[in-house]
Amino acid sequence: MIHLMELPNPDPLTGRPExxxxxxxxxxxxxxxxxxxxxxxxxxxxxxxxxSGRAALFFRDPDMNCLECVEMESWR
Structure with missing residues (x-):
């Protein structure tokens, strides 16, 4: 799965959504x-x-990059 989002400035370390x-x-x-x-x-x-209620969570790495982990069945 790939999420593509258009943001005005994708790399600020501050002012990012909680x-x-x-x-x-x-x-x-x-x-x-x-x-x-x-x-x-x-x-x-x-x-x-x-x-959304999905079995998923979001957290940030030390550089403030966001990672999502979503629970899903194996597709292979």
Whole structure:
């Protein structure tokens, strides 16, 4: 899955949306988001769950890039 978004300036380190789903982001599919939630919480990494209700979450890396992980069945 690839999300393409047009933004006026995609690289600012400040002023980005708090919820990563409203910012440019990379998305990967995972079998379950619960193990990831546990690891993010243990490491003190802030995340938000998808506002759409999907089994997905968003978090930022140290450079403020947003990553999305969405729970999905294997497609192969």
């Amino acid at each position: 919820h990563g789903g409203r910012d440019r982001h990379f998305c990967v599919g995972v079998a379950s988001i619960e193990p990831l939630v546990e690891k993010l919480e243990a490491a003190g990494v802030a995340y938000t769950k998808s506002m």
